[in-house]
Amino acid sequence: MDTMYNTVFIVIIAIILFNFILERILGILNSSRLDSILPDEVKDVYEPEQYQKSQDYKKTNDRFSIITSSYSLLIILLMLFWGGFSIADNIARGVTGHPVLVALLFFGILMLASDLINTPFSVYDTFVIEEKFGFNKTTVKTFILDKLKGWLLGALIGGGLLALVIWFYLQTSNLFWIYAWIAMAAFMIFMNMFYSTLIVPLFNRQTPLEEGELRDAIQKFCEKAGFKLQNIFVIDGSKRSTKANAYFSGLGAKKRVVLFDTLIQDMSVNEIVAVLAHEIGHYKKRHVFIGIIIGI
Numbered sequence: 001m002d003t004m005y006n007t008v009f010i011v012i013i014a015i016i017l018f019n020f021i022l023e024r025i026l027g028i029l030n031s032s033r034l035d036s037i038l039p040d041e042v043k044d045v046y047e048p049e050q051y052q053k054s055q056d057y058k059k060t061n062d063r064f065s066i067i068t069s070s071y072s073l074l075i076i077l078l079m080l081f082w083g084g085f086s087i088a089d090n091i092a093r094g095v096t097g098h099p100v101l102v103a104l105l106f107f108g109i110l111m112l113a114s115d116l117i118n119t120p121f122s123v124y125d126t127f128v129i130e131e132k133f134g135f136n137k138t139t140v141k142t143f144i145l146d147k148l149k150g151w152l153l154g155a156l157i158g159g160g161l162l163a164l165v166i167w168f169y170l171q172t173s174n175l176f177w178i179y180a181w182i183a184m185a186a187f188m189i190f191m192n193m194f195y196s197t198l199i200v201p202l203f204n205r206q207t208p209l210e211e212g213e214l215r216d217a218i219q220k221f222c223e224k225a226g227f228k229l230q231n232i233f234v235i236d237g238s239k240r241s242t243k244a245n246a247y248f249s250g251l252g253a254k255k256r257v258v259l260f261d262t263l264i265q266d267m268s269v270n271e272i273v274a275v276l277a278h279e280i281g282h283y284k285k286r287h288v289f290i291g292i293i294i295g296i
Contacts, residue, residue, distance in 0.1 A: 013080065020073050024066065031062045057133050064129060068121050075117065085110075100166045104159050111154060119147070130241065138240045149202055161187060185296040189251070192292060196233075196249040196256055206233045206258065217269050218257070218276060227280050231256035238262050246272070248279045251288070 038051045046054075079085055092105035126143060130136035138146075164183055169176035191199075200206060209215050209232040222229045237245060237260035244263035250256050257279070263272060282288060 009080070013077070016073070016076060020069065023069065027062060027065065031059065034058060053133065060129055060133075064121075064125065068118070071121070072118075075114075088113075099170060100163050103162060103166050107162060108155065108159065111158070112151070115147075115151070135241050135243055137238055137242060142239065146203065153199070153202070181296075188292060188295055192249070192288070193251050193254045196258060197254075200235070200258075204239070205236045208232065209234050209259065214264065214269050214272060217273050221273050221277065222280070225277070225280055225284065227283065229255065229257060233258045234261055234264065235259070236261055238265075246275050246279065248283065248288075255283075 034055050036052055036055050038046055038048050042051075088106055088109045089102075091109060092102045095105055096102060123143070126136055126138055130138075161184070165176070165180045168179040168183070172179060196206070209218075215232060218232060219229070231250075233256055235258050237243070242262055243260075244266050245260045246258065246263055248255060248257050257276060259272065263275065267275070
């Protein structure tokens, strides 16, 4: 029995190290292709200063990613070799003997500890790196509230799903994975449909895009592309960052396009429509549906 456990332990360590090394190699290969010289093909699109800034931003984030991932690897290895997971398990079992509550406490301890340990990196990323490149608009109050809301959602949604999976196991034993799979699949579809209406409002304000040139241009393009869309919203992304973005969410009648207010401020109507054309392409090519099926 000890031999089997040792073998499994070695396999786990090998997988963790292989994953870390592979990601680092791929990251180095990507970084090696960055060039501060503006390519001739995009000189009519980028200003040299903007292009230089984007390359510097990417390099800075790549270096920071090496530090954070190395730190995470070290923590995982220490937890494995020094029995950190066993300690968390003992704490949970010292509080209760109910299998569902033990699992919730065990993973709750690990998730909370992990988030607290990584918080300094999040603070540095937001208030140093993003600030340095002129992107950050997040206040300390918003940062703290986001953390608290994230913990609450993690406890309610993650804890609820975990409790359901454990309950399935207690009730059905060997067949629990089938019921767990069905529950997770239903949850994935539900979140794809209602994420923007249930989760996003907890963090951002969404308002319908007002009538005008932009809305008319978007609807005209959607009609041209054969893409039915009625729900177009603007989100206050500027409360956290100056970065411009847009995304689609939902399925069927619940699908909507969400524009960051920074996108509307920084881009022309034609540029915004071009951004949305890219997103519509994902729907036209059924990438969203295929992604859900692969995930399930």
